[in-house]
Amino acid sequence: MNICATNTRRTKDRKTLKTIYSNNINKIKTLRSFLQLFEIKSIAMNLRQMKSSDHPDLITLFEATPGVALRDADSYEATRQYLERNPGLNFVIEDKEEIIACVMCGHDGRRGYLQHLIVKPDYRKMGLGERLFTECLTKLSQIGIEKTHIFVFKDNGIANAFWLSKGWILREDVNHYSYTSSTSINA
Numbered sequence: 001m002n003i004c005a006t007n008t009r010r011t012k013d014r015k016t017l018k019t020i021y022s023n024n025i026n027k028i029k030t031l032r033s034f035l036q037l038f039e040i041k042s043i044a045m046n047l048r049q050m051k052s053s054d055h056p057d058l059i060t061l062f063e064a065t066p067g068v069a070l071r072d073a074d075s076y077e078a079t080r081q082y083l084e085r086n087p088g089l090n091f092v093i094e095d096k097e098e099i100i101a102c103v104m105c106g107h108d109g110r111r112g113y114l115q116h117l118i119v120k121p122d123y124r125k126m127g128l129g130e131r132l133f134t135e136c137l138t139k140l141s142q143i144g145i146e147k148t149h150i151f152v153f154k155d156n157g158i159a160n161a162f163w164l165s166k167g168w169i170l171r172e173d174v175n176h177y178s179y180t181s182s183t184s185i186n187a
Contacts, residue, residue, distance in 0.1 A: 020169065047131060050090035050102060052080040057099045058092075058116075065118050067156030072187050082106060089139050093119075093128050101128045105136040105148075112140040112148035117159075129162060151176065 050058075055076045062068045072078065083090055086106040093101040101119040105112060114136060119128045140148060150168070152159045164170065180187045 020167075023167075044095060045100070045128075046094045047091055047135065048094065049088060050083060050092050050104070052076070052083055054092055054099060054102075055079050058102055061099060061102060061118055061120065062116060064120075067153055067159055068116065068118060069153070072182070072184055089136060091132055091135055093123075093132065095123070101132060103132040103136055105140070107140060107143075107145050110145065110147075112136065112145045114148060114150040117150070130166065133166070 058079070059070070059074065062070055062074065073082075082104065089105040089107070091103055091105075092099045100123045103117040104115040106115075107113065114133060117129055117132055119126075119132075137148060140146075150163065152163060154160070160170075
């Protein structure tokens with residue numbers, strides 16, 4: 001394949017991805033409007049911003065959820081700093097003061113990143129996961145960030161199926177590399 005054909009293909013691929021992304025954003029905005037009409041609060045649940053004091057309950061939720069790995073980056077201090085660097089972007093849902101769902105969200109100024117979107121099994125299929133990520137995408141959009149990523153373990157079938165069902169695109173055009181400057185094997 002020559003360079004001109006490769007560039008044409010890349011341009012076409014970018015246009016296709018942009019169209020898919022625009023369609024998904026419109027679906028999210030429609031979904032958000034629907035959820036506002038339904039109001040999760042009407043079924044005794046409360047969506048609120050995550051606080052560093054939630055950390056013990058979050059760790060309990062993480063540990064009870066298959067497919068979630070805890071790392072040094074999930075320590076109390078690391079979580080506190082993450083929340084401080086990303087104000088207004090991290091959320092929990094409570095049912096009678098018990099945290100039953102959460103999402104952590106941050107950004108690098110260009111792209112948003114979601115971590116640990118978790119809903120307790122007894123509360124799944126109620127739209128809570130969607131409510132959480134929609135809230136994050138809305139807040140990110142308000143600060144000019146229009147593209148968001150989430151990293152999911154390949155063997156986490158439940159999470160992978162969830163994201164695909166919500167219109168997120170499995171990227172096969174990039175490789176994800178990590179470098180650890182720490183000597184900790186759990187960094």
